[in-house]
Amino acid sequence: MPDTIQDTNLPYAIRAYSPERLREALKKMYLVRKFEEGAEDSYMRGLIHGTMHLSIGQEASSIGSTMALTDEDKITSTHRGHGHCVGKGADLSKMFAEFFGKESGYCRGRGGSMHIADPSKGNLGANGIVGGGLPIAVGAALSAKRLGTGAVTVCFFGDGANNEGAFHEALNMAAVWKLPVVFVCENNKYGMSTSTERSTAVKNIAERAAAYNMPGVTVDGNDFSAVTEAVDAAVERARNGEGPSLVENLTYRWRGHSKSDRNRYRTKEEINEWMGRDPIPAMAKLLMDHQIVTEDDVAAIEAEANQIIADAIEFATQGEDPKMDEVTRDVYTPESAA
Amino acid sequence: MNAHSKPDLRELSYAEAIREAMDIALTNDPSVILMGEDIGVYGGAFQVTGDLVDKHGTDRVMDTPISELGGAGVAVGAALTGLKPIFEFQFSDFAALAMEQIVNQAAKVRYMLGGSVSVPLVMRFPAGSGTGAAAQHSQSIEAWLGHVPGLKVVQPSTPEDAKGLLLAALEDPDPVMIFEHKILYKMKGHVPEGHYTTPIGKAAIRRDGKDVSIVATSLMVHKAMQAAEQLEADGIDAEVIDLRTVRPMDRDTVLSSVRKTGRMICVYEGVKTLGVGAEISAMVAESDAFDYLDAPIIRLGGAECPIPYNPELEKAAVPQMPDILAAARDVVKGRV
Known part of the structure; x- marks a missing residue:
């Protein structure tokens, strides 16, 4: 929960969070970046196979949107979900071990990049299906309401998912039943190669909230404080039993959709422009401007993140491979397995 | 019914x-x-x-x-x-x-x-x-x-x-x-009173018989039972198995029955091709029960079409009791 300071001239995040939480948030943003750079590097060196969807450039959205959540609160995530995992407190070593397909990974090597989950921390999992997590988040919110747990669910999805039928069905039901869920759209401008201009009839996806009689707001998703201000208000509203909200974080992925992307649908200039709006230095500057960290602190936080990633890669490398005769394990829960 | x-x-x-x-x-x-x-x-x-x-x-x-x-x-x-x-x-x-x-x-x-x-x-x-x-x-x-x-x-x-x-x-x-x-x-x-469970993954033998195993699902179980009664008049003693669970399938019950009767008919309402009966048949074909077969397996499944509206066409699109009768007579009398 935000611990509010009463000075409205300060940016929201500075008012709402302790220096300790803010330093932790900066560290998490570095961890997401370094995790994905490490994953990319490991892929290039042939240490991991398959594909991956990198969220480099989107770290303010993933970390900012999870600031107000406790371990009891839930998230559902997307194929571009590493940042959400880190935001919800995932162990980087188990994340890397999953990438490496090891038994010590979050999914014992069965899920890979697209299915990292940590139910013990309220992370119900990334999802390989665009829009797949939307109704599941509504179900988690239904449980919270029926069981009276007070938990809020943050449902991450991308601009692409906003054109799935599941988006309409999920938002409508959440509103009809007034459920404690926050829909966080990370609009990075492209569903694979197709821009929102070419795919989406409204300019801002948040405008669609009106169709579900819920608040909708569009914010600069690379501005950590703006993201927390919008998402925290929506979380508070959900927690108070006032129902769902839609927050649209405008952001940009620097890398391609996945490993197959040749970047033919966007210009170098556009990519460079967004790289100039890197959310991590912006966050570091915000904290320095308000005397929460010094330049040396930032360097130390970055170095700490680098070390955590190096240790995580080492942990993953040392991990055991799954046993081949256990290929069908975990299809069913043991007591009931046929 | x-x-x-x-x-x-x-x-x-x-x-x-x-x-x-x-x-x-x-x-x-x-x-x-x-x-x-x-x-x-x-x-x-x-x-x-x-x-x-x-x-x-x-x-x-x-x-x-x-x-x-x-x-x-x-x-x-x-x-x-x-x-x-x-x-x-x-x-x-x-x-x-x-x-x-x-x-x-x-x-x-x-x-x-x-x-x-x-x-x-x-x-x-x-x-x-x-x-x-x-x-x-x-x-x-x-x-x-x-x-x-x-x-x-x-x-x-x-x-x-x-x-x-x-x-x-x-x-x-x-x-x-x-x-x-x-x-x-x-x-x-x-229906018994109160709480009880029927095990998932277990078939039920609805009628004991020695001449042919009719493995049926859902509504087809009742058609198979009606057919079995009529077959009795012909001197054919049919065993009727209600599969009850499609996944996981009760291999033991089906294979034991086939080892006993040496003949099998699968009756199911879903489209015949790639349907439940295909799996039952393959299960038998891949096992030692295959050696006990005295005749080819017969599958009676839904016709290769969507379900039509006209009531007679609708009946024609799924197995009916006379189809089971005919199949059982054929398989027992070696006409298959």
Whole structure:
């Protein structure tokens, strides 16, 4: 929960969070970046196979949107979900071990990049299906309401998912039943190669909230404080039993959709422009401007993140491979397995 | 129709038996909720939920919008986080709208997450032809879902099993899909009082016989029983097996029967090709029971077409009692 300071001239995040939480948030943003750079590097060196969807450039959205959540609160995530995992407190070593397909990974090597989950921390999992997590988040919110747990669910999805039928069905039901869920759209401008201009009839996806009689707001998703201000208000509203909200974080992925992307649908200039709006230095500057960290602190936080990633890669490398005769394990829960 | 019951025992219809199971579950377990289209005051398209909303309230007997994909997904999310939803599809055909959540989410999430979660979800599908509702309200899609690891698929054929399998499904930590035949909803039969379960994955021998094994599912079990009675007059002693569970299939019961009779007919309403009967046949062909066969296996399945409207065409599109009779006579008399 935000611990509010009463000075409205300060940016929201500075008012709402302790220096300790803010330093932790900066560290998490570095961890997401370094995790994905490490994953990319490991892929290039042939240490991991398959594909991956990198969220480099989107770290303010993933970390900012999870600031107000406790371990009891839930998230559902997307194929571009590493940042959400880190935001919800995932162990980087188990994340890397999953990438490496090891038994010590979050999914014992069965899920890979697209299915990292940590139910013990309220992370119900990334999802390989665009829009797949939307109704599941509504179900988690239904449980919270029926069981009276007070938990809020943050449902991450991308601009692409906003054109799935599941988006309409999920938002409508959440509103009809007034459920404690926050829909966080990370609009990075492209569903694979197709821009929102070419795919989406409204300019801002948040405008669609009106169709579900819920608040909708569009914010600069690379501005950590703006993201927390919008998402925290929506979380508070959900927690108070006032129902769902839609927050649209405008952001940009620097890398391609996945490993197959040749970047033919966007210009170098556009990519460079967004790289100039890197959310991590912006966050570091915000904290320095308000005397929460010094330049040396930032360097130390970055170095700490680098070390955590190096240790995580080492942990993953040392991990055991799954046993081949256990290929069908975990299809069913043991007591009931046929 | 009659479920071969003893007259002195309490009888309920198949629909009433399902309702009683849901009532027991709602009463005994606060985490159970019912979800579906028009299952509240309307009582469900086939009046299966009936008046349960009056007793348990709209929070626990929840009408959903007409949103099969979203509704199924809400049920998956609820099952992942502490509730035990029983999700009713209005017609099994509408599952096509929700296949994403059933197949990609409910069935796979436990595996994808390395066993860290379970999805205690029950889905009910009113299935089958015979109501004149034509192609989009009549098909039998149990083989589609039976093809998906992570799901369990059952097809009760009697009121007793309809109740017992539903209560077993609720105790199961994994997603269980229950295909209920619409024509059976009004069928009466003995139903024990109170809570009991019918094991998932166990077939039932409905009639002992030595000449031919008729392995049937759902409504076809009753057609097979009628055929068996007539075959008796011909001196043919048919064994009728009610498969009850499509996934996981009861291999032992089927193979033991075939070893005894040396002949097998599979009768199922779903389209014949790549259907439940194909799996049963392959199961026999791959086992030692194959050596006991005295005649080729016969599959009687649905015709290779959608279910038509015209009542005679509709009958022609699925196996009927005379088809079973003829097949049994042929296979026993060596005419195959």
